Amino acid sequence: MAIALKTTSFLQTRKSQSHFLRLSAPTFTVSFKSRTVMATLSIAPAVGLSETFSRLKQQGKVALIPFITAGDPDLSTTAEALKVLDSCGSDIIELGVPYSDPLADGPVIQAAATRALARGTDFNSIIFMLKEVVPQLSCPVALFTYYNPILKRGTEKFMSIVKDAGVRGLVVPDVPLEETEVLRTEAAKNNIELVLLTTPTTPIDRMKAIVEASEGFVYLVSSVGVTGTRSSVSSRVESLLREIKEKTAKPVAVGFGISKPEHVKQIAGWGADGVIVGSAMVKLLGEAKSPEDGLKELGTFTKSLKAALP
Amino acid sequence: MAISVSSSCRNPTSPYKSFSSSLYLPRIPFKFEKYQYGCSDFKPASISCVMTRESAIQVEEMEKKWNNFQRPDSFGRFGKFGGKYVPETLMHALAELESAFLSLSVDEEFQKELDGILRDYVGRESPLYFAERLTEEYKRPNGEGPHIYLKREDLNHTGAHKINNAVAQALLAKRLGKKRIIAETGAGQHGVATATVCARFGLQCIIYMGAQDMERQALNVFRIKLLGAEVRAVSSGTATLKDATSEAIRDWVTNVESTHYILGSVAGPHPYPMMVRDFHAVIGKETRKQAMEKWGGMPDVLVACVGGGSNAMGLFHEFVNDADVRLIGVEAAGFGLDSGRHAATLTKGDVGVLHGAMSYLLQDDDGQIVEPHSISAGFQESISIGGHNTSFGDISCIRLFGEIMPNTAKWI
Numbered sequence: 001m002a003i004a005l006k007t008t009s010f011l012q013t014r015k016s017q018s019h020f021l022r023l024s025a026p027t028f029t030v031s032f033k034s035r036t037v038m039a040t041l042s043i044a045p046a047v048g049l050s051e052t053f054s055r056l057k058q059q060g061k062v063a064l065i066p067f068i069t070a071g072d073p074d075l076s077t078t079a080e081a082l083k084v085l086d087s088c089g090s091d092i093i094e095l096g097v098p099y100s101d102p103l104a105d106g107p108v109i110q111a112a113a114t115r116a117l118a119r120g121t122d123f124n125s126i127i128f129m130l131k132e133v134v135p136q137l138s139c140p141v142a143l144f145t146y147y148n149p150i151l152k153r154g155t156e157k158f159m160s161i162v163k164d165a166g167v168r169g170l171v172v173p174d175v176p177l178e179e180t181e182v183l184r185t186e187a188a189k190n191n192i193e194l195v196l197l198t199t200p201t202t203p204i205d206r207m208k209a210i211v212e213a214s215e216g217f218v219y220l221v222s223s224v225g226v227t228g229t230r231s232s233v234s235s236r237v238e239s240l241l242r243e244i245k246e247k248t249a250k251p252v253a254v255g256f257g258i259s260k261p262e263h264v265k266q267i268a269g270w271g272a273d274g275v276i277v278g279s280a281m282v283k284l285l286g287e288a289k290s291p292e293d294g295l296k297e298l299g300t301f302t303k304s305l306k307a308a309l310p
Numbered sequence: 311m312a313i314s315v316s317s318s319c320r321n322p323t324s325p326y327k328s329f330s331s332s333l334y335l336p337r338i339p340f341k342f343e344k345y346q347y348g349c350s351d352f353k354p355a356s357i358s359c360v361m362t363r364e365s366a367i368q369v370e371e372m373e374k375k376w377n378n379f380q381r382p383d384s385f386g387r388f389g390k391f392g393g394k395y396v397p398e399t400l401m402h403a404l405a406e407l408e409s410a411f412l413s414l415s416v417d418e419e420f421q422k423e424l425d426g427i428l429r430d431y432v433g434r435e436s437p438l439y440f441a442e443r444l445t446e447e448y449k450r451p452n453g454e455g456p457h458i459y460l461k462r463e464d465l466n467h468t469g470a471h472k473i474n475n476a477v478a479q480a481l482l483a484k485r486l487g488k489k490r491i492i493a494e495t496g497a498g499q500h501g502v503a504t505a506t507v508c509a510r511f512g513l514q515c516i517i518y519m520g521a522q523d524m525e526r527q528a529l530n531v532f533r534i535k536l537l538g539a540e541v542r543a544v545s546s547g548t549a550t551l552k553d554a555t556s557e558a559i560r561d562w563v564t565n566v567e568s569t570h571y572i573l574g575s576v577a578g579p580h581p582y583p584m585m586v587r588d589f590h591a592v593i594g595k596e597t598r599k600q601a602m603e604k605w606g607g608m609p610d611v612l613v614a615c616v617g618g619g620s621n622a623m624g625l626f627h628e629f630v631n632d633a634d635v636r637l638i639g640v641e642a643a644g645f646g647l648d649s650g651r652h653a654a655t656l657t658k659g660d661v662g663v664l665h666g667a668m669s670y671l672l673q674d675d676d677g678q679i680v681e682p683h684s685i686s687a688g689f690q691e692s693i694s695i696g697g698h699n700t701s702f703g704d705i706s707c708i709r710l711f712g713e714i715m716p717n718t719a720k721w722i
Contacts (some may be wrong), residue, residue: 017404100547100678101556101664105562109548122676147395148662152677174395174663178385199399201566207403224399225564 010309022191030190047140048168049193049216053251053273062309063091064264064273066302067283069112070095070129071121077291079133081188084299086137089306093137094171094276097126097145104173106228108279112286123149127165134166142169142195142216155186169216171227172197174228177210195219200236204243211248218252222267229279230257235265238270244285245271261308277305295309333447387668388582396559396666401476403566408581415588420485424478428592431510432473436593438464438600455721457605461597463621471590472503473619478571478589480507483570487694490514494558496523496551496617499531500574505539515539518558520550548681555665575618587623594628613638644682 046053056063066085069076075175078095085093098113098121098244105113134141138165143162150158150172170192175183180194187194193216198207203222227288239256244252253274254267264275284301288294387409392406415421428434441458449455462498476592484490491513495501501517508515517534521543524531534541547553555578562571563613574592576583601609612629614622616639629635659670664679672680 026590069470074611101552103559103665106560107546116548117678129613146663148664148671148673148679149677151662151668152673152675154662171399174666176394176398176401179393179395197398199397201399201402203402221399224566226397 024122030122062268064306065092065274065276066090067278068281069093070126071116072112075129079129082133084295086139088299088302090139094142094144099146106226108283110226110284130165140168143167144171147175159186159190169193200224208247220252220254222254222256227256227279229259233263241271261304265308375703391668392667394665399563411585420555432467436465436595447650468503468506470499472497472500475586475589476507479572488570492516492558492561493572494518494554501534504572505534505537509537517541518544518554520554521545521632522549576622576623577618590624591627593624611636614643
């Protein structure tokens, strides 16, 4: 904020100058305060996915993007987990909406979804929780959901509900590029970035179309398969990263199978702008002796991953 | 099995009149000697049927709509239904499959090989059998009534129509150089057919079956294993067909480069509904020829049960452009359409996406997929009905009835 002062009036009347200054200072302070107040009252963090990546790039850092399933073991633990992840160094958090038929997910996330649904987790309760928690987070939240729950509500309504909860990004793994236009239009109206996935089996021309259309970042699936921890990262990731970066300047985050600090370090070394860690996180929370233990382990694990990243 | 009914039952008034006065909705009870489920207090039940999605479309309007209808279009859509809603990892494989299928459908050598296998191995043509006593049963007092014929797909090798599609897809897989085959199965019929053709062609075979279904259909599990295939129990979700299908799709996502997925019905992502329909179309083609041979005309009404829709599509597809032939699909209504425990997807479902395609689904308010109810495990397939059937249902050239048949395993 720039304050222009007329030098003549400033010099001529010292009384008035100090008076002016006294007047201007509170004015300045009040404006600043009101801005801060607006920031805390606002239901969306000021920063979206693209902006987060830009900031990190300037700092020479790689984004850590954990994924957890909402409602496993229960929504109040999920609420706490979001805060733990945020405070332990996550740059973006992906929150999975549990679904009865998750085609892209392996046994760990499938089991988490089944448990969450069995506890009665539904979309409305997830949104309710997010409305309370998102304002307390410093990093943006992206929802990971399959298409049918979106269709059931209607795309327009779904996007508007999700926007009101403060969500800034969306990943829908079972909608092909050709069908994403409507989703993208409605998401854009609501300031939500629709992230698209590209995989090792995607031919180069199609990959080019995907990266052009993707918003927020490009999600590179590291291997041919579903989600789930793997012992090592496929070496194909290095060449895939290179190919994608020839086609776009957008940030690229790698996901599926990444579960250890060594993996994260390796992928960052290959030039990824972000790493997504899902099943390893979900497993920690789901298999812990108690929710408190799970949250503690989650925090430790997140910090170890963050430490392995530049 | 499907019924085709010949000319004497033709209703001279509008073909879209309610069927409540129709001859094939008898008030007499059915008697079944074969299987009786929970038969301790079995009482013969009367059949009640409910028509679905009635709309006042006139014949001309219907024809106009139908002629502008591409089935499917280049995106694999049937109107608004169908499509390819699968993880990106599968998109290339689906494109490859579609182009292989389209080129083989005009390949004479492939067609000749397939026809030979259908004839000598599957045992086609299946007979169109005049059901004398059934016809007698439905004669009106004045001696008029439908002539009821049964298209005997049950007489094919492995006992159902499923093998038509399984054998053709196995041949296709061989052409694509795939050595590993996966499939889902509900009651086990498609699993048996797939295991059979894999044994015939020397392909590795893995069948995904819900753990609950495996208990109910232990005999089919045994048959599948006897044929050298591996049966993998799926315990996730509801442990039934829908979860077996999801698991098969996940296997395909993981092994897409070496594996072909033989989907068992006109469901799933494009090009499967189109392929499975075309592989079963032989049922309708034979029926047309046999009808001409037997009574010198066309059937007036075709009736087929609808689980996933493959047998219905196989019979109906040939006759879709014949405005004089009425197409009737029958879904299972379980404990009643308002009970919440039925398998009447087209009647009671909502539009949604499952297993790669947009269709009518049984789902809850949150968009979670709901397990259908049926005495017969085979009717589990009707969680979502193939794009053809749903697009048919919307144009109302198919009349669907929910049929309440307590205490019987099969209605025919």
